[in-house]
Amino acid sequence: MVAVFPQKHLTDIAEWHRMGEAGIFPPESRLELIEGEILTMSPIGFNHAGHVDRLNRIFAHLWNQGVTVRVQGPVQLGDLSEPEPDLVLVKPDTDDYTTRHPNAADVLLLIEVSDSTLRFDRTQKLRLYATHGISEYWIVNLIDQCLEVYRQPQDGDYLNQSVLTTADSIDLVALPALRVSVAAILQTDRRKPL
Template identity: 45%
Template sequence: MSLSLITRKFTVEEYEKMTTQGIIKPDEKVELIRGEIIKMSPMGTRHAAGIDRLIQLLYQKLGQKIILRVQNPIKLNDNSQPEPDLSLLIPRSDFYVAAYPCPQDIYLIIEVSDSTLDYDRYTKIPLYAEANIQEVWIVNLKEKCLEVYRHPLNGSYQAIQKYSINERVFMTSFPDIEFTIAEILGV
């Protein structure tokens, strides 16, 4: 006889209560994915440097056209509140003080991936597509390339492109501003 385990899924509201009541400690690096509390991998120096490089590059090229969130929560639905490495948001004067940004507030999500590449590709990318996030970039430190996911439809991205070091890319929200893959990767 096989035993089937039943897991308890959490809502974003329950997850936030656990945080405010101290059940989840402020220094715990976790995120809510499909109702499950997932412990995030520790960040290595390449990952941290990749995020820092992108912060500088994005502010240099986009400035006040965006609000740039770094590893802060976004609310995708009632059971998922991930913390992407970078979220480029539509500017608001209140800086989203009343609630976390939702999919319609997001220009672009960027995940910097080294040890988290499979998790980002096979867990987070489908989650973002289901939430109708229009564009996601994976800065793939392992393969030294940029993966661009665009045009979500029925829970998956219809346009997926890989850019190598000698190529250029633009955001669909800002097509007049180009980035070289070399400057994104810092090579």
């Protein structure tokens, strides 16, 4: 008798979109397509949601400068992945991304807010973003109250990795004139966010 092992069925972006259009997943589902696998994501807690709202408020003024701010919207990475990062700054699009999702070339900054997902965001998501050339990836680490910054993607990792505390500020690679206070992100500084 020949041994039969369970096999994983991987899906691609086209099949993923067809399943969504067919209503296969309940509307309240929190799902992401990561490297061909459909993953159920953790429910969003109060602290997580509040930090995403804070990030949105910090970066909202960039709309006036032609930068699109997307909150928990899909980003297409190749044919097998469509994560929904907590916040992404993307280049402007003539139709405001109504005919496609942004891809890696559109991304200026990608941010994940992490509490229960910290390990996943530091490993699988980091590898995914680096592999697809996301130039700057931040993890707002709610467990250790710090900002993890990843830059210079190469071979599925980031050559430049740093951890910033509430005493620090950071300039974005794609928007060097913009300086962001880590204290404003983590809300230890009640002053104006920028």
